Amino acid sequence: MKPVWIVDDDQAIRWVLEKALSRAGMSTRSFVGASDVSIALESELPAALISDIRMPGTDGFTLLKHVKDKYPTLPVIIMTAYSDLDSTVTAFQGGAFDYLAKPFDINEAVALIQRAVREPSPSEGASHTLVSEAPLSKATTPTDKGMLTQSSSVAMQEVFRAIGRLAHSNVTVLITGESGTGKELVARALHSHGVRSKGPFVALNTAAIPRDLLEAELFGHERGAFTGANALRRGRFEEASGGTLFLDEIGDMPFELQTRLLRVLSDGTFYRVGGAQPVSVDVRIVAATHQPLEERVREGKFREDLFHRLNVIRLRLPALRERREDIPELARHFLSLCARGVGVPVKRISDQAMQILVQFDFPGNVRQLENFCHWLTVMAPGHIVEVSDLPAEVRAADLPLNNPQQIAPASHQTWQQLLALEATSRLSRSDPEVWAALTKQFERTILHSSLEVCRGRRVEAAARLGMGRNTITRKLRELGMDSGYVESSSESVN
Numbered sequence: 030m031k032p033v034w035i036v037d038d039d040q041a042i043r044w045v046l047e048k049a050l051s052r053a054g055m056s057t058r059s060f061v062g063a064s065d066v067s068i069a070l071e072s073e074l075p076a077a078l079i080s081d082i083r084m085p086g087t088d089g090f091t092l093l094k095h096v097k098d099k100y101p102t103l104p105v106i107i108m109t110a111y112s113d114l115d116s117t118v119t120a121f122q123g124g125a126f127d128y129l130a131k132p133f134d135i136n137e138a139v140a141l142i143q144r145a146v147r148e149p150s151p152s153e154g155a156s157h158t159l160v161s162e163a164p165l166s167k168a169t170t171p172t173d174k175g176m177l178t179q180s181s182s183v184a185m186q187e188v189f190r191a192i193g194r195l196a197h198s199n200v201t202v203l204i205t206g207e208s209g210t211g212k213e214l215v216a217r218a219l220h221s222h223g224v225r226s227k228g229p230f231v232a233l234n235t236a237a238i239p240r241d242l243l244e245a246e247l248f249g250h251e252r253g254a255f256t257g258a259n260a261l262r263r264g265r266f267e268e269a270s271g272g273t274l275f276l277d278e279i280g281d282m283p284f285e286l287q288t289r290l291l292r293v294l295s296d297g298t299f300y301r302v303g304g305a306q307p308v309s310v311d312v313r314i315v316a317a318t319h320q321p322l323e324e325r326v327r328e329g330k331f332r333e334d335l336f337h338r339l340n341v342i343r344l345r346l347p348a349l350r351e352r353r354e355d356i357p358e359l360a361r362h363f364l365s366l367c368a369r370g371v372g373v374p375v376k377r378i379s380d381q382a383m384q385i386l387v388q389f390d391f392p393g394n395v396r397q398l399e400n401f402c403h404w405l406t407v408m409a410p411g412h413i414v415e416v417s418d419l420p421a422e423v424r425a426a427d428l429p430l431n432n433p434q435q436i437a438p439a440s441h442q443t444w445q446q447l448l449a450l451e452a453t454s455r456l457s458r459s460d461p462e463v464w465a466a467l468t469k470q471f472e473r474t475i476l477h478s479s480l481e482v483c484r485g486r487r488v489e490a491a492a493r494l495g496m497g498r499n500t501i502t503r504k505l506r507e508l509g510m511d512s513g514y515v516e517s518s519s520e521s522v523n
Contacts, residue, residue, distance in 0.1 A: 030055070030056065030076060030146075031073075031074065031075055031076040032055070032056040032057050032058045032075055032076065033050055033055055033056070033057050033058075033075055033076050033077050033078075033079065033142060033146070034057070034058050034059070034060065034066065034069075034075040034077070034078045034079070035047065035057055035058070035059045035060070035079050036059075036060045036061075036062070036063060036066055036078065036079065036080040036081060036084070036089070036092065037059075037061075037079075037080070037081040037084070037108075038061050038062060038081065038084045038085060039081070042081070042108075042131075043059045045135060046079065046135075046138070047059060049135045049136075049138070049139050050139060050142065053139050053143065055076075055142070055143075055146075058075065061084075062084055062085060062086050062087065063080070063084060063086065063087035063088070063089065063091065063092040063095075064086055064087055066078070066080075066092060067087075067092070067095060070096070070099070070100065074100060074103055075103070076146045077103070077104045077105070077106065077126070077142055077145045077146050078096060078103060078104070078105045078106070079105075079106045079108060079129070079142065080092055080093065080105065080106070080107060080108070081107075081108055081109060082107060082108070082109040082116060082120075083109065083110075089107055089109070090107075090119060090120070090123060093105050093107060093120070093123045093124065093125060094123055097123060097124040101124070104126040104145040104146070104148070105124070105125050105126055106125065106126050106127050106128075106129055106141065106142065106145060107120040107125045107127075107128050107129065108128075108129035108130070108131060108133070109128075109129075109130065109131060110130075110131040110132075114189050114192065114218060114222075116128075117186070117189035117190060117192070117193045118189070118192055118193040118196050118218075118222045119193075120193060121190070121193030121194055121196065122193065122196055122197065122222075126145045127141055127145070127190075128186075128189075128190060128193065129141065130186050132499070132502050132503065132506065133499075134499050134500070134503055135499050136499075182347070182351075182352035182353075182354050182355050182507065183507065184347035184351050184352050185347065185352055185355065188215065188344065188346060188347075191342075191344050192215065192218050192219055192222060193222075195219055195223070195342065195344075196219070196222040196223045196224075197223065197224055198223070199223075199224070199225070199313050200341050200342055201294070201313070201314045201315070201316070201338070201339060201341045201342070202216075202219060202314075202315045202316070202341070202342045202343075202344055203279075203316050203317070203318070203322075203339045203340050203341070203342070203343045203344070204216060204315065204316070204317040204318075204343075204344050204345075204346060205317070205318060205319070205322075205343060205344070205345050205346070206317075206319065206345055206346030206347070206348070207319055207346075207348050207394055208319050208393070208394065208396070209349075209393045209394030209395055209396030209397060210346040210347070210348060210349070210394045210395060211346060211394075211395055212277065212317040212346055213232060213275060213277060213317070215344065215346060216230075216232070216273070216275040216315040216317065217230060217275075219273070219315055220272065220273040220275075220313075220315070223273075223313075225271065225272050225273055225313055228269075228270075228271035228272025228273070229268060229269055229270075229271065229272035229273075230269075230272055230273050230275065231265050231268050231269035231272065231273070231274050231275065232275040232277060233246065233247070233265050233274070233275070233276055233277065234277040234278055235276055235277065235278050235279060235281055235282045236277075236278035236281035237278075240283050243282070243283065243286060244286055244289070244302055245258075245262070245264065245302045246264060246265060247264050247265055247266060247286070247289075247290070248264040248266060248289070248299050248300070248301055248302060248308075249261070249262050249263045249264030249266075249267055249301040249302065249308075250262050250264075250301050250302035250303055250304075251301050251302065251303040251304045253303065254301070254302045254303025254304075255302070255303065258302075258303070261301075264301065266293060266299065266308075266310050266312055267308065267310060269310070269312045270310040270311055270312055271311055271312075272312070272313070273312070273313045273314075273315055274312045274313070274314055274315070275315045275316075275317070276314065276315070276316045276317070277316075277317045277318075278317065278318055278319070278320075279316040279317065279318050279322075279339065280318035280319070280320035280322055280325055280331060281318075281320070282331075284330065284331070284332070287331065287332045287335050288332070290335060291332065291334060291335045291338060293310070293312075294314060294335075294338050294339075295338070297309055297310055297311060297312070298310075314339070316339050322336050322339075322340070323336070348391075348394055348461075348462075349391040349394045349395055349397075349398060350390045350391055350462070350465070350466060350469075351465070353387050353388075353469065353507070353508055353509045354506050354507050354508060354509040355509075356383075356386060356387045356391075356398065356509055357378075357383055357387065357509055359395065359398055360378060360383070360386060360398060360401075360402060361377075361378075363398065363399045363402035363403075364376055364377075364378070364402050364405065364406060366402075367402050367403050367406040367407075368406055371406055371407065373406065374412060376405060376406060376409055376411075376412055376413070376414055377412065377413055377414065378405075378413075378414040379413050379414060379415050379416070381415070381416055382414050382415055382416045382418070382419055385416060385419060385423060385424070386401075386419065386423060387508075387509045388426070388470065388473070389422075389423045389426050390426065390460070390466055392461070401419075401420055401423070404420060405418065405419075405420075448467070451467070452467060455467070469508060472504060472508060473508050473510065475494070476490070476494075476501070476504060476505065476508065476510060477510070479493055479494050487501055487502065487505070
């Protein structure tokens with residue numbers, strides 16, 4: 030079998046991948062920079078190429094373009110420690126097989142490389158080819174809300190991957206997720222990084238328009254169609270022609286209008302209100318909802334045929350409590366934005382206050398975090414935000430389960446009894462995702478305790494807990510606990 034080539038200026042990364050692939054029965058050849066790879070490719074081709082992005086001299090994207098221009102069937106996996114949306118989209122638009130964010134789980138990385146080697150090349154009839162005929166997009170995604178700039182969470186990296194894979198497509202996308210997770214920003218990213226980026230992006234919240242006005246808002250109306258219609262008016266579909274129409278809260282659309290929407294999605298034509306001539310449009314539809322559409326279909330509140338027409342590609346946005354490791358960076362981003370808006374110095378959140386903020390479940394998701402940061406910018410008295418400065422609902426949620434040291438020493442209850450009380454309390458309040466929330470708090474508690482005992486040494490803590498070093502590193506990042514604990518450079522896969 031041909032070897033797998035590894036391109037990275039970090040010797041630790043090369044060593045880790047070499048050892049792991051060797052154990053998996055795969056031979057390797059390593060390179061420090063991209064220029065040596067270009068020369069070596071003239072005499073032989075590897076089974077797959079794994080390349081870092083940021084390297085001295087020629088970067089990984091330039092190498093990717095060179096490889097895909099001359100050797101289009103060679104699978105390339107791009108890896109980087111800077112997991113941002115633009116890099117992910119650029120990698121997929123450039124023809125990358127996949128995108129590997131550092132620090133990675135070595136077993137998952139090996140499985141991905143094995144799949145790249147096994148799967149047929151595009152010339153052999155593979156349907157998964159990611160090579161786009163469109164030029165690489167340099168469009169900038171709106172980042173004012175800070176949801177799509179950079180993320181270390183696995184859940185958001187999957188969203189980035191999906192945007193990258195869908196960028197060159199006109200397929201209909203259904204975005205699901207709780208309110209405040211940033212569904213419109215994802216819709217804008219799909220548009221701005223796609224082949225329709227030069228066309229208009231038109232957004233409409235179907236739940237915000239009165240029922241009797243929504244039809245005219247969508248399809249427009251002719252002059253004299255109804256009282257007050259003094260002139261012809263183009264609807265949102267016509268405004269979005271050649272671009273993207275984002276229909277937010279599609280689950281709240283009145284049932285009687287769903288039939289008209291289905292017709293437009295089927296053949297691209299409709300009639301304005303009061304019109305007799307059909308209007309044709311070329312629009313990509315991106316829809317979003319926080320409601321379970323399958324349940325609304327069963328209840329007879331949403332057309333099943335429309336659901337299947339919209340549900341071509343479904344993209345689920347994670348709640349903020351599912352990506353807690355992003356909370357510190359998001360908070361700093363919002364504090365900076367708010368400070369500029371108000372004209373005051375940027376405030377900083379203390380480590381203890383940040384720990385409590387990370388543990389909060391944020392039922393309002395990223396929008397709620399942004400509101401908290403506005404509040405702190407205006408109301409916190411000092412430049413450093415302490416625990417006492419946090420909003421009351423955040424401090425109230427800092428329960429004994431989150432902070433075991435706050436439990437009174439005289440308590441005779443076992444930790445299992447305390448857990449049962451906490452679970453009962455949350456279930457009684459109908460809190461969402463009780464299992465996931467308590468599991469993450471349990472993991473935070475045991476990881477914190479083990480690292481305290483081991484004085485912050487991750488390798489020793491992992492050994493005492495019975496887990497691998499890569500596993501504890503990934504867990505710490507997922508839970509937003511990766512700062513403040515030492516890890517030698519020879520042990521890291523960053």
